[in-house]
Amino acid sequence: MTAKPQTLADKIWDAHRVASTAAGSDLIAIDRVFLHERTGASALKSMAAAGRPVRDSRRVFAVMDHIVDTRIGRGDQTLMQGGQAFITETRAAAHAAGITLFDVTDPDQGITHVISPELGIVLPGCTLVAPDSHTCTQGALGALAWGIGSSEAEHAMATGVLRLPRPKTMRVTFTGELPVGVTAKDMALALIAAHGAGGGAGHVVEFAGPAVEALEIEARMTLCNMATEFSAMAGLIAPDAKTYAYLAGRRYAPAAFDGAYWDNLRSDEGAVFDREIIVDAASLKPMVTWGTSPQHAIPIDAPVPQGPQRVHDYIGLAAGERLQGTKIDVAFLGSCTNARLSDLRRAAALIKGRKIAPGIRKALVVPGSGAVKRAAEAEGLDEIFRAAGFEWRESGCSLCFFAGGEAFPAGSRSISSTNRNFEGRQGPGIRTHIASPEVVVASAIAGVIADPRELAGEKA
Template sequence: MALTLPLTLADKIWDAHVTATTPAGSDLVAIDRVFLHERTGASALKSMASAGRPVVDPRRVFAVMDHIVDTRPGRGDKTLMLGGQAFITETRAAAIAAGITLFDVTDPDQGITHVISPELGIVLPGCTLVAPDSHTCTQGALGALAWGIGSSEAEHAMATGVLRLPRPKTMLVRFDGALRPGVTAKDMALALIAAHGAGGGAGHVVEFAGPAVRALDIEARMTLCNMATEFAAMAAIIAPDEKTYAYLAGRRYAPTAFDAPYWTSLHSDEGARFDRTIVIDAAAIAPMITWGTSPEHAIPIDGVVPSGPTRAHDYIGLAPGAAIIGTPIDVAFIGSCTNARLSDLRRAAALVKGRHIAPSIQKALVVPGSGAVKRAAEAEGLDKIFAEAGFEWRESGCSLCFFAGGESFPAGSRSISSTNRNFEGRQGPGIRTHIASPEVVVASAIAGAIADPRDLEPQA
């Protein structure tokens, strides 16, 4: 049942997509886009084919090789993951048979799902988009309602064009004021999760708003929305504005002229009621870094490790009361659907230019989020800046955001990473991961220990 005015942005999009309501109160919600990747795509498509169910509208379904694909130069179908090649070849065959759009291993537009969908204009303001990946909420930065689902739900969405869902609650997270120099969208997200817990957004669509959010560029907004899943939110969303329209202009799947009456209506009405509201002073946020085994285990980089679960302290090897700055690190990673876009690489390169990673760093990687990001970065010479500083420059993909791709850092390494999760073993068995912004990653790799990027001046 449609709600009455005034409405939140999430409720407006939800109501525009409800096709029916069940007697039990769940809604049948029309799904505009489905995005698959090779880790789960083949199983969903093959299950549909074996049941004799075609994809109802192949034009709305996309697939990409990103999770398991190798990111080493000269890559192909072979991957370091045991049995990983089968995921790639089976997804390819199933996608071709289903007639859906596939961004294959060697496709110029291959990349991480949540990077290539926005940069190709597949996700649009006001649309619904689902993918079997928890970080699908990233794409809410474009004013879409986007969320992660399971493989069986992906089958249902592809076969019927709808999903049955209860209406989610809504939450407003407003960042007032302005960020201080050296503070990023990643720090905004970690500050929120640290203050309100990794379960704080459970059951909600979170709308990010306020002056500090409006000031972010579109790629930074994607970083903020990306981390909403670490807040347990169903989805995250930011109202589209002129920055959104300018970002989408000319992209392959975007309309040549935007739907002005609809797109400009995509905002929460004055007086709209949210189920919960959180207000954060953006000026009070510092560069953040995690210390334990959950994104909620995050502190300002100039802070001390607090008391927490014993297992978290034992795993990360840091005692309560210890300063986190100066903690030696072994490896560094810049990449993932959180922080591997061109703006991320530009900021990191500006800090690392003319410098070199510490001799104690065993391995340092930069993995662009897409082929388009990689080409643009190379055109600007960013690849050379990173290489001269001691970083390996890779092909696009998820890489060491998680261990499923088969690649790992040396056992027992302490990692500084621009990824989104610091769970036990997330980057490989025994790897202890600290997540932070690309700037913190670069500063720490240069120092050989966790360091504050505000102490580094960008090189001319």
Template sequence: MPSTLFEKIWQAHCVDTMPSGSALVAIDRVFLHERTGAAALKSMAAAGRPVRDPARVFAVMDHIVDTRIGRGDGTLMEGGSAFITETRAAAHAAGITLFDVNDPDQGITHVISPELGIVLPGVTLVAPDSHTCTQGALGALAWGIGSSEAEHAMATGVLRLDKPRTMRVTFTGKLAAGVTAKDMALALIAAHGAGGGAGHAVEFAGEAVEALDIEARMTLCNMATEFSAMAGFIAPDAKTFAYLAGRRYAPANFDDPYWKTLRSDEGATFDTEIVIDAASLAPMVSWGTSPQHSMPIDGAVPQGPERAHRYIDLAPGAAMLGTPIDVAFIGSCTNARLSDLRRAAALVKGHRVADTIRKAMVVPGSSAVKRAAEAEGLDTIFTEAGFEWRASGCSLCFFAGGERFPEGSRTISSTNRNFEGRQGPGIRTHIASPETVIASAVAGVIADPRELARESAQ
């Protein structure tokens, strides 16, 4: 029988099926960060349980670490330094690989794992972070777990799981100029709801997906968790193998016939199918309290929950274009890779952030991205335009009790969530592509990146 890619990976990792129907699934990689890593490792040590295979476990400082240039263990979050020092001690004691605060390979989990070839096609990878699904862009089955599940995976090498249903989301046709993977994801969630993928492992497919570069595929898969999917992934292809070639933890070559089998067979059936015309999509921007509250940038705010309208302070029927903003932010595991920064820099070059903008920041997704961007002069382009250039980390993708934007600010952000308080108390967040962030920062109001691109081309 023809099989889906998900079924192939599941069967290759299913150790046993229990009477209840749940399965024991082998876990190839576990990734920890400082917000939860110390707790999981210390709990295991207290129980006398060693890490079963330390070579398969990695940890990084990314969530609470300060992103100001010249940082150390100190953080703006009260008590935040303890998360760093305790994770460091616990990681060393457990014998696992740690990418420390100022390690050359430090960065956001879901950025550095692909950069280093830790995630590979066909592997299972888990981390105590909901955006672990990002790494499915490489053809892996990757998903977020809790700290106790991380302990179990490290101690036993398996996790007990209920098998999810399968879904294929096919983007037909070609994206128009100025439309990105971020817009594809927001359009999907806006059309089918934030719970549309619940209980499913989602494969993204179609001409528009195949045309995306690997980093754009990561953006699309990153947002699968905002769709409530267990995981999002894309079948590996020649682009995938070329991206991974030569990376530290990747194999020397991908000539093994197994790699070529990692795709859904012709005629394979999915529990749910969604088809979206990519050519019909426009740049998207969120307006409410969920990624499902997203709309084409040139449209009018739709009717929605009263609380969402109250939070964002926009009435139904209001135009999104021209809405004044206070803060512009580019960063996060969604849109802070080198390709994101290149596109953003190309758009902002020769322009300045509007005088009405109170803060504008660019936070690279990893130390490697930061170095590469600086080697290309992208940091200079951003700083000359009025953006602050930072060290890598999660930063203000979320509010961890430390750094914050000015209270009451309206933010245009390349991040993945616009929940109330996501970027700090009283902060109104609009999520969009890096291009839309740039166009809006230059205009001082929410603006269409296609217009700025046309202006720049003249």
């Protein structure tokens, strides 16, 4: 009898299903747990207080990334009041539990979802969880990776399994080729704008199609990173030759990926998804958010649409106004969405030989990891950014969210390569426009939200 065709998500789920419950949920084996200092100490301390050890310390990792200061020469001190306690308590709890810790000064420190792929901790076909909603980033390597709460992290560390209802499946197929100047960030924002921030709720989303296959691995991470902004449980992309070439030689990766399990990590022909969406990649343009949700995104040359009045009041833009040409105060290039080496290279290529506009209060570049920072410096990218007027920082989450400690006057307008733009995300009263690294640097140069394709045209 021929086996029923399966989706990639279903294959990984079934390979990790330990048992099913009478209530209809499944016990799923968890291959990796990743913690950070904002939630790690609480989970580990709670386990210790209950007398529950980590079941397999080799599968658990922790890093200082969310609250850690990103200024050069940093230590445990943070800009966030009380932030140092998160760091010192996580360090003590991680050492006591015997898990691997990438500490503040560790050469491999960085943002969770950047260093896990860099080190080969996440692998095709594995399950990985972390108390962070953007864990779905790591699905770009063909893993089933999703965000959980601290209590679920305790359970996963203590038992090696989690109880979950089986999610629905969705395939988002990007047909055609991306136009020049359009990126994976624009693909994600266009999808969310068209189908809503809740469009992926209850689903594992597989990104597929020729435009996705053409993306390099780091761009695939950007696309999967935004799956959580689509309300998906996880986003993933079938591994291919690019995936295995990317992972080759990384510290925690195996010497070879030649087993039957890895060879089968793709959706079967004829597999049925609960929902299918098709997007014409060739029709996309650089996208920028105009409101307080990633679904409030429009092509950079489009007028602001009519939305809830509260959103217009907060962001300070009326329907019919143009985003392009709107004055900005802050430019931020960083985060688990867009702070990898390829992101910095593309941004540096646009900004080389130019200066940020005089009205910019602050322009920051925060590499996604220590490894990214060292590689960028070896290529002289840091010098290009500094010469243009950007600050060059140590790795961490930084201005992606307010707990990173940076602060600006209420009403300041930020162009940011991050993933969230809700009210107060970057500080009380801050107006955040999320976009690609190219839009960020083009806007920093112009002093207003600007189209990077025009800047690239000047370079040609």
